Amino acid sequence: MSELRTILETTLKKLLEERKFMSIKDFLSTMKPSDIASTLDSLSKEQLPKLFRLLPKELAAETFVEMDSDNQELLIQSFSDTELKLVLEELYVDDAVDIVEEMPANVVVRILEQASPEMRKDINQILHYPEDSAGSVMTTEFISLRSDMNVGDAIDHIRKYGCDKETIYTCYVTENRKLIGTVSVKDLLLAKDDGTLISTLTEKNFISVNTHTDQEEVARVFSRYDLLALPVVDSEGLIVGIITVDDAMDVMEEETTEDMAIMGGMTPSDKTYIKSSPIELFIHRIPWLMILMVSATFTGLIITGFESAISKMVVLTAFIPMLMDTGGNSGSQSSVTIIRALSLGEVGIKDLPRVVIKEFITALLCGFTLALLCFGKIMLVDRMLIGNTDVTLLVAIVVCLTMNLTVIVAKVIGCSLPVLAKKLGFDPAVMASPFITTIVDALSLLIYFSMTKAILI
Amino acid sequence: MSELRTILETTLKKLLEERKFMSIKDFLSTMKPSDIASTLDSLSKEQLPKLFRLLPKELAAETFVEMDSDNQELLIQSFSDTELKLVLEELYVDDAVDIVEEMPANVVVRILEQASPEMRKDINQILHYPEDSAGSVMTTEFISLRSDMNVGDAIDHIRKYGCDKETIYTCYVTENRKLIGTVSVKDLLLAKDDGTLISTLTEKNFISVNTHTDQEEVARVFSRYDLLALPVVDSEGLIVGIITVDDAMDVMEEETTEDMAIMGGMTPSDKTYIKSSPIELFIHRIPWLMILMVSATFTGLIITGFESAISKMVVLTAFIPMLMDTGGNSGSQSSVTIIRALSLGEVGIKDLPRVVIKEFITALLCGFTLALLCFGKIMLVDRMLIGNTDVTLLVAIVVCLTMNLTVIVAKVIGCSLPVLAKKLGFDPAVMASPFITTIVDALSLLIYFSMTKAILI
Numbered sequence: 036m037s038e039l040r041t042i043l044e045t046t047l048k049k050l051l052e053e054r055k056f057m058s059i060k061d062f063l064s065t066m067k068p069s070d071i072a073s074t075l076d077s078l079s080k081e082q083l084p085k086l087f088r089l090l091p092k093e094l095a096a097e098t099f100v101e102m103d104s105d106n107q108e109l110l111i112q113s114f115s116d117t118e119l120k121l122v123l124e125e126l127y128v129d130d131a132v133d134i135v136e137e138m139p140a141n142v143v144v145r146i147l148e149q150a151s152p153e154m155r156k157d158i159n160q161i162l163h164y165p166e167d168s169a170g171s172v173m174t175t176e177f178i179s180l181r182s183d184m185n186v187g188d189a190i191d192h193i194r195k196y197g198c199d200k201e202t203i204y205t206c207y208v209t210e211n212r213k214l215i216g217t218v219s220v221k222d223l224l225l226a227k228d229d230g231t232l233i234s235t236l237t238e239k240n241f242i243s244v245n246t247h248t249d250q251e252e253v254a255r256v257f258s259r260y261d262l263l264a265l266p267v268v269d270s271e272g273l274i275v276g277i278i279t280v281d282d283a284m285d286v287m288e289e290e291t292t293e294d295m296a297i298m299g300g301m302t303p304s305d306k307t308y309i310k311s312s313p314i315e316l317f318i319h320r321i322p323w324l325m326i327l328m329v330s331a332t333f334t335g336l337i338i339t340g341f342e343s344a345i346s347k348m349v350v351l352t353a354f355i356p357m358l359m360d361t362g363g364n365s366g367s368q369s370s371v372t373i374i375r376a377l378s379l380g381e382v383g384i385k386d387l388p389r390v391v392i393k394e395f396i397t398a399l400l401c402g403f404t405l406a407l408l409c410f411g412k413i414m415l416v417d418r419m420l421i422g423n424t425d426v427t428l429l430v431a432i433v434v435c436l437t438m439n440l441t442v443i444v445a446k447v448i449g450c451s452l453p454v455l456a457k458k459l460g461f462d463p464a465v466m467a468s469p470f471i472t473t474i475v476d477a478l479s480l481l482i483y484f485s486m487t488k489a490i491l492i
Numbered sequence: 493m494s495e496l497r498t499i500l501e502t503t504l505k506k507l508l509e510e511r512k513f514m515s516i517k518d519f520l521s522t523m524k525p526s527d528i529a530s531t532l533d534s535l536s537k538e539q540l541p542k543l544f545r546l547l548p549k550e551l552a553a554e555t556f557v558e559m560d561s562d563n564q565e566l567l568i569q570s571f572s573d574t575e576l577k578l579v580l581e582e583l584y585v586d587d588a589v590d591i592v593e594e595m596p597a598n599v600v601v602r603i604l605e606q607a608s609p610e611m612r613k614d615i616n617q618i619l620h621y622p623e624d625s626a627g628s629v630m631t632t633e634f635i636s637l638r639s640d641m642n643v644g645d646a647i648d649h650i651r652k653y654g655c656d657k658e659t660i661y662t663c664y665v666t667e668n669r670k671l672i673g674t675v676s677v678k679d680l681l682l683a684k685d686d687g688t689l690i691s692t693l694t695e696k697n698f699i700s701v702n703t704h705t706d707q708e709e710v711a712r713v714f715s716r717y718d719l720l721a722l723p724v725v726d727s728e729g730l731i732v733g734i735i736t737v738d739d740a741m742d743v744m745e746e747e748t749t750e751d752m753a754i755m756g757g758m759t760p761s762d763k764t765y766i767k768s769s770p771i772e773l774f775i776h777r778i779p780w781l782m783i784l785m786v787s788a789t790f791t792g793l794i795i796t797g798f799e800s801a802i803s804k805m806v807v808l809t810a811f812i813p814m815l816m817d818t819g820g821n822s823g824s825q826s827s828v829t830i831i832r833a834l835s836l837g838e839v840g841i842k843d844l845p846r847v848v849i850k851e852f853i854t855a856l857l858c859g860f861t862l863a864l865l866c867f868g869k870i871m872l873v874d875r876m877l878i879g880n881t882d883v884t885l886l887v888a889i890v891v892c893l894t895m896n897l898t899v900i901v902a903k904v905i906g907c908s909l910p911v912l913a914k915k916l917g918f919d920p921a922v923m924a925s926p927f928i929t930t931i932v933d934a935l936s937l938l939i940y941f942s943m944t945k946a947i948l949i
Contacts, residue, residue: 065697069716193681203678204661220677221660224650240522258745259526261738263720280737281718284744288715291748292832299828299925300821308833309843313853320825321858325865327821331814332873338810339880349803353795355812356933357788363820364757364784364926368777371756375749376765386766396770401778408782416789423796468756468925469821476813
C-alpha cells in the first residue's frame with residue numbers, strides 16, 4: 036500500500052507542476068478519502084490548498100476529516116469564510132468535534148462562527164462531556180421514529196432525512212425523546228407490507244450506554260453484541276446521540292495503542308510515530324525511564340549490602356543476569372496476560388484469588404522445569420565444558436533454588452499488581468514488564484543472597 | 493457486568509431446580525445471545541442441554557454460536573439429528589465453519605451430514621482456505637444484484653432473499669459472478685424513484701480483498717475505509733464471499749491478544765485466560781522462558797570473562813541491575829512503539845533508515861538526561877548519603893558513560909529488530925521486551941566492563 040502511495044504522490048506532484056488541474060481532478064475522484072488524505076498530507080504547504088480546492092464538495096469534506104490536524108489547520112487558515120462554511124456543512128458532528136478539539140482557540144472561534152446554529156449547539160454539547168466518554172465520541176445525527184408510524188411512513192421519513200445521518204440502518208423509536216427501542220432497516224424492508232406499525236417491529240430489549248460510559252467499555256459492548264450502532268442516553272433515559280461501529284473500531288485501535296505504549300513504559304501520545312519528533316518521543320519516554328532507573332537504586336543497595344558475600348564468591352555474580360532476566364520474563368508473562376484479560380473484561384477484581392491460585396500452580400510447573408534445565412546447564416556447560424571449578428554443586432543448588440522461588444514470586448506479583456491497580460482506579464497496563472521487572476529484580480537478588488548466606492557461607 | 497451475570501446465573505439455577513420452565517423461557521427471551529451463552533457456559537453438563545432446549549429456534553442458534561467449543565460439542569452430542577439440523581439451518585456459514593474447526597472428527601461428520609447440501613459445499617470451500625486468510629473468515633451469504641435491475645427490482649430481491657444474509661446493507665453488483673461494484677441500501681432507499689437503474693447507483697471504485705489476504709490486513713482495511721462489509725474475490729475477480737464488520741472487530745481483538753501474548757514472551761493461545769488450565773498456561777509460557785534463560789548464559793559468560801576485574805572492584809556489581817534494567821527499558825520502549833506502528837501499517841520496511849535516525853536522536857536525548865540524573869544520584873546518594881568511598885568520581889563517570897551508550901545501543905537495536913523480523917517474514921512482535929532485554933543485557937555488560945578496563949584498571 037505504501038509503495039502505491041509513493042507512486043501516487045509522484046504522479047500528483049508532476050501533474051500539479053504541469054498545471055494539469057482537470058486531470059488531477061479526475062484522478063482524485065477515483066480515490067478513497069483516506070487515501071487522498073494521506074497523499075495530501077505528504078504535499079508542501081503551497082501545494083496542499085491548491086490540490087484540496089480541486090476536490091468535489093462531498094469528497095473534500097470526507098478527505099478533510101482524515102487529514103492531520105496540522106494540515107487541517109493550514110487549510111482552515113487558507114479558506115475563505117464561504118469555503119469553510121461549505122466544508123462544515125458536509126461534516127458529521129462527531130468529526131467536527133474531533134477537529135475542533137485539535138485546533139487553537141482562534142481557529143475554533145472561526146469554525147463555530149461558520150457552523151450552522153444547530154451544529155454549533157451540538158458541537159458545544161459534545162465538547163462538554165469528559166474526554167474518552169461515550170458522550171465525547173458520539174454523534175447527534177440519527178434517525179428517530181415514532182412507534183405509531185407505519186413502515187411506509189418510516190421509509191418516507193428515512194428518505195427525507197436520511198442523507199445527513201451517519202447511519203440509517205438502525206433507527207431509534209422515541210417518545211418525547213425517551214428511547215423506547217430500535218428498528219433496523221432490515222426489519223423495515225423485510226416487513227410484509229407498508230402498513231405494518233413500527234411498534235410491532237420495535238426491539239424493546241436494546242443495548243444502550245450512558246453519556247459517561249468509558250469509551251473502552253463502549254468498544255467492548257460493540258464487539259460483544261455485534262452492533263452497527265449504539266444509542267447513548269442521559270441519566271433520564273433520553274437519547275442524546277449514537278456511536279457508529281467505525282468510531283468504535285477507532286476507539287479499539289486507539290485504546291490498544293495506548294495500552295501498548297503504557298505497557299512499554301511510555302506515556303501515551305495522540306500523534307502517530309511517523310509524525311512525532313524525537314523531542315516528542317523523548318518527552319513521552321523519559322519520565323518512566325527516570326522513575327525506573329531511580330527505583331533500580333534499591334536493587335543496587337541490596338547488592339551493596341551483600342558485597343562482602345560477593346567478594347568471597349565472585350562466581351555468584353555470573354548468575355545475576357540469568358536470575359534477574361528469568362524472573363522479569365516470568366513476571367511479564369503473567370502481567371501481560373492479566374492486563375489483556377482485564378481489558379477484555381474476561382477477568383474482574385473479584386477473580387483475584389482464582390487468578391493467584393492459577394498463576395501459582397503455573398509458576399510451580401515453570402519454576403521446577405526451569406530449575407531442572409538450569410541445573411543441567413550449570414553442570415554441563417559451566418562445570419564440564421568450561422571447567423569453572425568455582426561452580427560447586429552447592430552453588431548450582433543455590434542458583435536453581437533461587438530460580439524456582441523467583442519464578443513463583445514473579446508470577447504471583449505479576450498477576451496481582453494489575454488487578455490491584457485496577458481496584459485502586461489506576462490503569463492496569465502500568466503494571467507491565469518495566470515495572471514488574473524492577474520489583475522482581477530486587478526480590479530475586481534478595482532471595483539469591485539470602486540463600487547464599489544460608490547455604491554457602 | 494459480571495456482577496449482574498452472577499445474579500442471573502443464581503436465578504436461573506433456582507428456577508431450573510423448581511422446574512419453572514415457562515418462566516425460564518420468558519426470562520431467557522429478554523436476554524441477548526452472548527449473555528445467554530455466558531450464562532449457559534457456567535451451568536453443569538446436566539443443566540445445559542435442558543436450558544438450551546427452552547430457547548426459541550433463532551435465539552438458540554445465535555446463542556449456540558457464542559458458546560464455548562466444549563459446550564458446543566456437549567450440546568451437539570445431546571442433539572437428535574433433527575435438532576442438529578434445526579440449529580444448523582439458522583447458522584451463518586462463517587459461524588458454522590468456526591464451529592466445525594473446533595470439533596473432533598466424529599462431530600464434524602455429523603454436522604456435515606445434517607447440513608443442507610449448499611451449506612456443506614460452502615463449509616468445505618471456506619475450510620479449504622489457509623488459516624487467518626480472508627477466505628477463512630468470510631461468509632458466502634451476500635446479496636448480489638445485476639446492473640440492469642432497477643431500484644424496485646433490487647428492493648424486491650432483498651425482501652425475497654435478505655433474511656438469510658449476514659448483511660443486506662451492502663449489495664454486490666455482479667456479472668457472471670465477476671464483481672463490478674457495490675450498492676448500499678442507503679443509496680437504494682434515497683434513490684429518487686423505483687425505476688432508477690442499479691447501474692447508475694453502483695460504486696465501481698470499491699475496495700476488495702483477495703481470498704489469501706491476511707486477516708490482519710483485512711482488519712486494517714475496515715478501519716481505514718470505515719466499511720460495514722468487504723467483498724472477497726478470487727484471483728479472477730469473481731466474488732466468493734464477504735466479511736462483515738463484526739467479524740473484522742473479532743479479528744482485531746484476536747490479533748491484538750495474539751500480539752500482546754507474543755510480546756510478553758508467550759506462544760499465543762485460542763483459549764481465554766479463565767478457561768485455560770495451569771498446564772495449558774505452562775505449555776504456552778515455558779518455551780520462551782527456557783530459550784531466554786539459556787540465552788542469558790552468554791551474559792553470564794561475559795561476567796565470568798571479567799571476573800578478575802570485578803574481584804578487584806566489587807563496587808561495580810552494585811550498578812549492574814540499574815544498567816541492565818535501564819537498557820532493557822529503553823530498548824522495550826522503542827521495540828513496542830515500532831511493533832505497534834508496523835502492525836497499524838504506519839511504518840514499513842522501507843522506513844528503517846528514517847526510524848533508526850529518529851530513535852538515535854531520541855536515544856541521545858534520553859541517554860544524556862539519564863546519565864546526568866545518574867551522576868547526580870551517585871554523587872548524592874552513594875557518596876554523600878551512604879558514604880561509600882569505593883564509589884570514586886571515575887567509577888561514577890564509567891557508570892554514566894555506560895548508561896549513555898547502553899541507551900543508544902538499546903534504542904537502535906529495539907527499533908531495528910522488529911523491522912528486520914518483518915523483512916524476514918517473522919512476526920515483529922517476537923522482538924519485544926523479553927528478547928530485546930536479553931540482547932541489550934549482554935551488550936550493556938560488554939560496554940560496562942570494556943569501559944572499566946579502559947578507564948579504571
